[in-house]
Amino acid sequence: MISKTPELPKVLEHILSLAVDLNAADLHFIPDVEAQQVLVKARPRDERPLTELARWSWANYKTFCTHLERFCGLRVYQRLPDMAAVSVTLPSGSWAVQLESATNLSLAMRLTPSATQSPLRLDELGLDASDFAEAEHLCTMESGVICLAGSVGDGRDTFINACLLHPEVRRRDCVIIHPWPRVEVPNAEHFVLEGAGWGGDERLELADPALLAQSEALFERFPKVSADKLTRFVRRRAPEVLYLREVHSLEMVELCFEMARRGTLVFTTLHASDATSIPGRFGAMKLEPKALRNVQLVCRAQRRLARLCPHCRQPQALSPASLKAMGLPEDQDGFAPHRAVGCEQCNEGHKGWVLVQETHRPERRVLERALSVNNFRRLRPQALKDGLRTLRQHALERVANAEISMIEAMMKTPPR
Numbered sequence: 001m002i003s004k005t006p007e008l009p010k011v012l013e014h015i016l017s018l019a020v021d022l023n024a025a026d027l028h029f030i031p032d033v034e035a036q037q038v039l040v041k042a043r044p045r046d047e048r049p050l051t052e053l054a055r056w057s058w059a060n061y062k063t064f065c066t067h068l069e070r071f072c073g074l075r076v077y078q079r080l081p082d083m084a085a086v087s088v089t090l091p092s093g094s095w096a097v098q099l100e101s102a103t104n105l106s107l108a109m110r111l112t113p114s115a116t117q118s119p120l121r122l123d124e125l126g127l128d129a130s131d132f133a134e135a136e137h138l139c140t141m142e143s144g145v146i147c148l149a150g151s152v153g154d155g156r157d158t159f160i161n162a163c164l165l166h167p168e169v170r171r172r173d174c175v176i177i178h179p180w181p182r183v184e185v186p187n188a189e190h191f192v193l194e195g196a197g198w199g200g201d202e203r204l205e206l207a208d209p210a211l212l213a214q215s216e217a218l219f220e221r222f223p224k225v226s227a228d229k230l231t232r233f234v235r236r237r238a239p240e241v242l243y244l245r246e247v248h249s250l251e252m253v254e255l256c257f258e259m260a261r262r263g264t265l266v267f268t269t270l271h272a273s274d275a276t277s278i279p280g281r282f283g284a285m286k287l288e289p290k291a292l293r294n295v296q297l298v299c300r301a302q303r304r305l306a307r308l309c310p311h312c313r314q315p316q317a318l319s320p321a322s323l324k325a326m327g328l329p330e331d332q333d334g335f336a337p338h339r340a341v342g343c344e345q346c347n348e349g350h351k352g353w354v355l356v357q358e359t360h361r362p363e364r365r366v367l368e369r370a371l372s373v374n375n376f377r378r379l380r381p382q383a384l385k386d387g388l389r390t391l392r393q394h395a396l397e398r399v400a401n402a403e404i405s406m407i408e409a410m411m412k413t414p415p416r
């Protein structure tokens, strides 16, 4: 799965070492055709503005780009002494040829942090006050099943790891079972789940060599649990808090509910578009209604959206017609959307990210009935009637606060 590429050119390796010293999140190559030189800048991970690392002559940049040709369309990664891996994603196309004619050949590279980086806390996730309170509530639950829906890149693992760092959770005995652990949560006991036959999206995630390289060290270090012994292992170990990543079989779902009934607080994830679709996924796995007895189920869906850069965002006037086209009331007093612009301190108008979420706590009787007749169509209308704040509504709240752009909210959250 890892495609080891030939060594990167020395000049790139030098720049990467400087970037590592700076704890950079990404590297930018900004050509200035008039001056016939290229500025090499790095963005420190703490979101300080871009820092200049070097100025190259045009000739040097051309040589550099010619070397890059060999890696075009690939994700290249290189082990460095103080970093597990550096991932370089290059656009395809002939760089050497383009350099002759084009005027703006800027290039950016993402530097993936090492596996020794610690997980983020809840207060580092960009949650707003309401979501922070919601997360704190989840962390203080005695027992139950907390299931996070989303897709790769929605930050579900990041969110759950942050919950596991919460003082209320940390004081309890916690076990994490994950096919590819990427961070180590202090105070938790980690296991690697082997032979789980993971789903399609997960494979996509693993196909990223940088992520894979980060996980390798942890993967080797943590003890293994085989998929066919999972149930027996968890029953015997009986932790107070369990994080079982990605339930995709009836056995795993039943295990989550069984442990919750016995007093464990279970965190898990699955692929679903919104919170009210989660019970339907359980139904598709043929979960018996009786499995839900005496278990509190919390269904959460979340999306990770790009945060607008506060330095360059601009107010955006939206006509009543376009508001209507987006399904919003035409009269939007006090609603001041902003759009992305782009400046020296951000990435095309964006800097960091925010989470938006919806949380559904299905009533047990409603859920049991849905499972027994295998019909989940009424769950969402009922939840909306009961006051569910949807992903879209939460996103629009953050548009109103000028934290994200309207286009980001519309493109990344389902309409209702």
Ligand SMILES: [Zn+2]
Pocket (backbone or CB within 6 Å): 309, 310, 311, 312, 313, 341, 342, 343, 344, 345, 346, 347, 349, 350
């Ligand atoms: Zn900016």
